[in-house]
Amino acid sequence: MHPQLSICALLFSNTLAQAISDALSHPPQAEFPKVQYQITILRSNEEFCRFLEQEKQHLDCLILQGDNNLPYLVNWLHRQATLLPVVIILPEDSINQSVIPADGASPATSLDQAPGETEESLFTYHIAEVSMPVTESNNISHYIDQAIARFINLSPACRVTRATSTAEVNPESDQTSLQQQQRRLSEKLKERLGYLGVYFKRNPQNFLRHLPAAEKQELLEKLREDYRSIVLCYFLEDGTLNQRIDDFVNAAFFADIPTAQIVEIHMDLMDEFSKQLKLEGRSEEILLDYRLTLIDVIAHLCEMYRRSIPGNLKDENL
Structure with a gap:
């Protein structure tokens, strides 16, 4: 049996949902070619929230469609003290420098440092999120690899999220959630992908x-x-x-x-x-x-x- 990574996606577009499903069924050249992806695609906020409440301990990564619905989801995730690796799919006209190119180059923002006032606009959910243009749907496996790697390699000293007036985020709760999820994902990667994968996931910046x-x-x-x-x-x-x-x-x-x-x-x-x-x-x-x-x-x-x-x-x- 090949190792599996469990993915949950909230996608409102039928075309995008089909493209993501097809891409993960036959990933072109994932960082770990033998990995299989078990994806659950949901179409409504209610379904998504119910599913996460039941399955968040078993999930490895989220895929979220970036639109006007995203702030609501982010607030809900923070209130639930739920931090997971995430790929945010953005429309072409809203792509910014937080997008990781398909060649794997790092974004301009350092993941080791707490974001300042000018950097806060570069992330929505947490500082390790990965943004992907909708046109890169066929390369989704690459972006999932990057999202998991960035999440695991976050420095314990960095500020991961920012509080908002509606989310009422508890920074200590977020930090505890981060540490728990990092530990769980690290163990899972060691078990499923082998220690070799963990070694290459180390980030020299940390x-x-x-x-x-x-x-x-x-x-x-x-x-x-x-x-x-x-x-x-x-x-x-x-x-x-x-x-x-x-x-x-x-x-x-x-x-x-x-x-x-x-x-x-x-x-x-x-x-x-x-x-x-x-x-x-x-x-x-x-x-x-x-x-x-x-x-x-x-x-x-x-x-x-x-x-x-x-x-x-x-x-x-x-």
Whole structure:
């Protein structure tokens, strides 16, 4: 069985709906040629909302027809704290620079940075949306690939959406939804498309060494806090330990964190604990046991790289 991606489309044009359905049945040259698309095409707002309420946890991407109906849908999605990769199909006369060309070139707007006042007009649903001209319907599989890649590669520090007077968006709710969906889609892609696909989906703009100083500091602080939580529950009967390690490794992988940086985080934390133990008049020997934590985390990260990096790149690095 070929892997499947579940797509939900809200399309009011019969001609467009047929074109999208045909294109996904026989994608010309998808980024992952063996992927099959399971698409549900809906024709009304009511059907769309009911379907998403029931199936949003199983969906991989949305396709929305860009018209006067779109603001209503965006407000509803935000109120439901529903963030998903999306392709917005625009009529020819409304195409702007947010459209990703069929050759895969990146748009002018950086996905790492929160949009400013002049940038907010470049997105409607969230900052990782992909716009597509209606004339590119036969290349829809390409735009779906791009939408999923942009969504997964969003920096944890960026502002994803903007609140509107009618949507009453809770930024924290949106951020939580983003993190949950990113984790779910990353796991699904690893299972369905293989680690090779995940490796090539990494966005160099989100690598630690390429982030602005403020975002770099914020990411490192988050990694330190996540690592601290792993250490504190490592020797406890905590059912969340494996998930904590996976989340930490996933963040380190997509940010291309050097192992030396992880060792530094570990040593800084051990130094902090050592000072605390001295103040309490307790032995520091217990800290030696936490070398197992560091080994475990680095082993997970190395395994992720081993399974993801193509064989030809491995050979070059030997």
